[in-house]
Amino acid sequence: MSTIGKALSLLDTLSRLDKEVGLTDIARLCSLDKATARRFLVELEKHGFVEQDADSRRYRIGSAPVRLARIREARYPFLRVAVPFIKTLAESSAETVHLSEFSGGRLSTIHVEDPPRAHRIIVDVGSILPFHATASGLAFLAFCPAREIDAALQKPLEKFTDHTVVDPELIRALLDETAARGFSISHQGLEAGVISAAAPVRAPDGRPIGCVAVAAPLSRTTKTAIHDFGAQAIAAANAISEKYYGSERLTGTSPKTRRRD
Amino acid sequence: MSTIGKALSLLDTLSRLDKEVGLTDIARLCSLDKATARRFLVELEKHGFVEQDADSRRYRIGSAPVRLARIREARYPFLRVAVPFIKTLAESSAETVHLSEFSGGRLSTIHVEDPPRAHRIIVDVGSILPFHATASGLAFLAFCPAREIDAALQKPLEKFTDHTVVDPELIRALLDETAARGFSISHQGLEAGVISAAAPVRAPDGRPIGCVAVAAPLSRTTKTAIHDFGAQAIAAANAISEKYYGSERLTGTSPKTRRRD
DNA sequence: GCTTATGGTTCATTATTTGAACCTCAGCTT
DNA sequence: AAGCTGAGGTTCAAATAATGAACCATAAGC
Structure with missing residues (x-):
């Protein structure tokens, strides 16, 4: 699978959890190496697709999809x-x-x-x-x-x-x-x-x-x-x-x- | 820039256009090779982030962000x-x-x-x-x-x-x-x-x-x-x-x- | 029927991704 | 307090995936 596909799958996995998760968990859930998962998360975060909680260091879906969704729904x-x-x-x-x-x-x-x-x-x-x-x-x-x-x-x-x-x-x-x-x-x-x-x-x-x-x-x-x-x-x-x-x-x-x- | 970053930038670029665009245009707008842009689009499409119009072959934002946005907004x-x-x-x-x-x-x-x-x-x-x-x-x-x-x-x-x-x-x-x-x-x-x-x-x-x-x-x-x-x-x-x-x-x-x- | 667009594909080259091992820190156990 | 555990995070050589020039197919315009 392409890198993009893997990153989007990670995003998908993250979206299906009903709580925020840590690096180790998300890596395990996606069958990715911790380092790889981290690079994906950092890259996704740069673009607003995920957010990392400043205190707990756990990750969640970011607000970029909200913007895209509103554009999509407008059209x-x-x-x-x-x-x-x-x-x-x-x-x-x-x-x-x-x-x-x-x-x-x-x-x-x-x-x-x-x-x-x-x-x-x-x-x-x-x-x-x-x-x-x-x-x-x-x-x-x-x-x-x-x-x-x-x-x-x-x-x-x-x-x-x-x-x-x-x-x-x-x-x-x-x-x-x-x-x-x-x-x-x-x-x-x-x-x-x-x-x-x-x-x-x-x-x-x-x-x-x-x-x-x-x-x-x-x-x-x-x-x-x-x-x-x-x-x-x-x-x-x-x-x-x-x-x-x-x-x-x-x-x-x-x-x-x-x-x- | 990482592949993921480039793909997400493409998505971002696509979202800022007020109409659907063809492969050549989106590649030019993102300064990507046509082949590269296409692979990105195919990958993004697999995950529902972009859609290709069946008739015009042009691309637009897909419905995956709508799902993510609703989850984000729910939480x-x-x-x-x-x-x-x-x-x-x-x-x-x-x-x-x-x-x-x-x-x-x-x-x-x-x-x-x-x-x-x-x-x-x-x-x-x-x-x-x-x-x-x-x-x-x-x-x-x-x-x-x-x-x-x-x-x-x-x-x-x-x-x-x-x-x-x-x-x-x-x-x-x-x-x-x-x-x-x-x-x-x-x-x-x-x-x-x-x-x-x-x-x-x-x-x-x-x-x-x-x-x-x-x-x-x-x-x-x-x-x-x-x-x-x-x-x-x-x-x-x-x-x-x-x-x-x-x-x-x-x-x-x-x-x-x-x-x- | 030629030209020039378009979307789409190929494959050798190239650059990026990968992951085992590592570090650091915080909390827990002894 | 020393030692342990497991968390998040980082490194760099090895492995793999991304890249893009050249290509094909098709459609529109002349």
């Missing part, structure tokens, strides 16, 4: 456009609704809206959604070109719960079902006791860019209810897509041409 | 804490108020609130604020350790307008004045016809982390008014600092120890 306001729809859906479903985006080969949660009730599913911003074990992952994959599905299913598939489907052929069946229905269902795929439904937000060329997902406690969720959530997720996802690309393409370059896949 | 909610104060100040002053943050050796605008009137100063999110030529820059420097002031004044100081002060000794006088008064004034330092006042947001150890600035058209701004803006900027900056570090230090590591400078 491609995915969150700004999507969040109102997520909010509405969280209210109408009275369950946790989260929005994910595909980036760097993975699907990550970029926004969460909690419903105003005590018993609800907790999803963290920044968490990674495995393709085979989450409603979002399945909804995303189901609308990807075949070769991307193949690639995803060739990787080792972790069994998170007793219910996680890890047989590639069974997953393909789920994907077909999802593609036909327009939304996916994950029945305790990542965590026991949680059921969720998700639908992809798609670019004008059909390629998915992220997902809208509703997550509910299995105990209070009927088959009818989850199908209803799925239908609502489709509606929200399509509304986001329309609004995002509708206003976006005004500044875009050539909306007509269609990529070959 | 160190500078924007979330600061924005309400900036909004209030924009209303009470009826002028443009912007918030900057020190990151990667530079002071960059991270939020702007426009007042509801037609004739106002425009500030862009992401713009860099030169230390010697802006109210924010002066307010920041004035509260930095002496050696950082020296370092800043040793660099070539660009003369943006006829009024830009570029003599290091005169700037030192402005900094002393700023330190004594608590806020800085920039009289057409960066752009003709604009006057602004700024105050630093400071960490518990006294080190500034960013600035609150009010920018107004010179034509309608009296000396009394600009001093009033300055006083309001101090109040806002202190309120931000208190709220930010007040809640922050609960999860922090060791609030008592004081760094030596």
